[in-house]
Amino acid sequence: MKKCRVDWLSLVVCVVLYKFKERLEDPHDYEFLLVKRDDGKWAIPGGVGGSEVTNNIFDFAKVEVMYDTDFQLLPQNLEELKTVVSKCGKKITIFLSYNIGKYTTIYEDGLSGELFSLERILQMNDNGQIAFNNTEIIKEFILCRKQ
Numbered sequence: 001m002k003k004c005r006v007d008w009l010s011l012v013v014c015v016v017l018y019k020f021k022e023r024l025e026d027p028h029d030y031e032f033l034l035v036k037r038d039d040g041k042w043a044i045p046g047g048v049g050g051s052e053v054t055n056n057i058f059d060f061a062k063v064e065v066m067y068d069t070d071f072q073l074l075p076q077n078l079e080e081l082k083t084v085v086s087k088c089g090k091k092i093t094i095f096l097s098y099n100i101g102k103y104t105t106i107y108e109d110g111l112s113g114e115l116f117s118l119e120r121i122l123q124m125n126d127n128g129q130i131a132f133n134n135t136e137i138i139k140e141f142i143l144c145r146k147q
Contacts, residue, residue: 010090013060014046016081016097016141017071019104019115027118027142033100034121034134035068035113042124043131044095044138045069045113061096069112073098081141095137118142 017033034042050063058075065073081095106115116124118138125135 008090009092010048011051011060012046012048012091012093013050013057013064014044014093014095014137015061015065015073015078016044016095016138017065017069017073017100018097018141019100019102021102030142031115031117032121032138033069033071033106033111033113033115034130037131039131041129041131042114042116042121042134044134057094058096061098065098071100071104071109071111073100081144082137097141 019031019033021029021031033045035045037043045068046061046064047068049067050060053063054060056075058078061078062073062075065071078096078098081097083095084093086092104111106113121130121135121138124130
């Protein structure tokens, strides 16, 4: 087994921004706000830049979401979803979730990004349009909400 050496650590915070139309228990009623990356793929909002502003994970998430989408979330309403540590432990990605509200709209509220249904995200994933493992994270989010 190859020995890993950690000289640096990268912390990434991503926030699954969601809303629902009617019934929380129906995955088809959820919509997710994704942002388009420079490479043309869609992703859950997040990144590494918030660490330059604060060392509080929830404030970090607020900075990242504001930068990516212009949405101002309340850090106290964030929910922990999942933490992923990369091989060799050089990158830690913390996934949080946040309900943006049933009545939030992209254009009227001046947000960047687009709202997608789970079905559409699955189609986009099959076409290589979703970045990283974001589709799996969204599916895990839905499974967690059902329990």
